[in-house]
Amino acid sequence: MKKLHIAALSVALVAFGASTVAWSDDDDDDGGRKGKSEHSERGGRAGLGPVTNERYLTECGGCHFAYLPGLLPAASWGQVMDTLDKHYGDDATLEPAVKDELLAYLEANAADRGAKGKTRFTAPPAGKEPPRITQTAYFTRKHDEVPVSQVKDNPKVGSFSNCQACHPGADKGNFNEDAVVIPGFGAYKD
């Protein structure tokens, strides 16, 4: 019962958070999260919806968590998919037709397109590597207080790229801070 309640609540929170973002610069207070929101009645998850493409799950969920399309804007996904042969030190090359299909899926559901609403994730600064979710402004702001001992030096996590290690509902688009559990450290408290 309690679990169900929390699940419903976090869907509402994610829906609210996701639909307010792209244009909000400072969201750290997340004003209104705890209260009602005009968006929470839409019922759906705005923005960070789960992966709905089976092929994406298979092709992009084998080496790591299948990152939700709403975690990067369309142009960044384009860069990721155009550099699969040099994929953060790995080779993730796909057949061109498969690549095109997956790119179309990512773009249609990207952070700035959002068939399900926009999200707070904007393009990270350009670098030598393809773009990283973990280098977007929103990501770094949200995680800057999590100590290295709980991430890189934590054998059960290893890297921030490993979303679902700390966000058990990540595959459903639930990144609610109240649901964070850091392996070996327990529920997260500010």
Ligand code: HEC
């Ligand atoms: C052969 C293994 C492999 C496959 C297949 C693969 N990746 Fe990756 N991916 C990696 C590695 C390794 C990293 C770097 C992880 C790290 O730094 O901890 C990575 C990182 C990423 C990141 C950056 C995560 C961050 O740190 O913000 C994105 C985005 C990404 N992959 C998307 C994809 C997509 C989309 C596909 C499918 C087309 C895919 N990956 C398939 C190995 C793979």
Ligand code: HEC
């Ligand atoms: C080491 C554990 C850890 C990993 C790995 C991690 N996170 Fe988090 N995340 C946290 C913690 C802790 C918070 C809450 C931070 C706070 O509120 O101060 C958080 C907060 C968030 C939030 C904001 C949620 C809210 O309610 O405001 C989002 C979105 C998020 N994470 C996405 C991601 C994504 C996407 C990934 C993978 C690319 C990821 N996280 C990887 C620990 C982690």
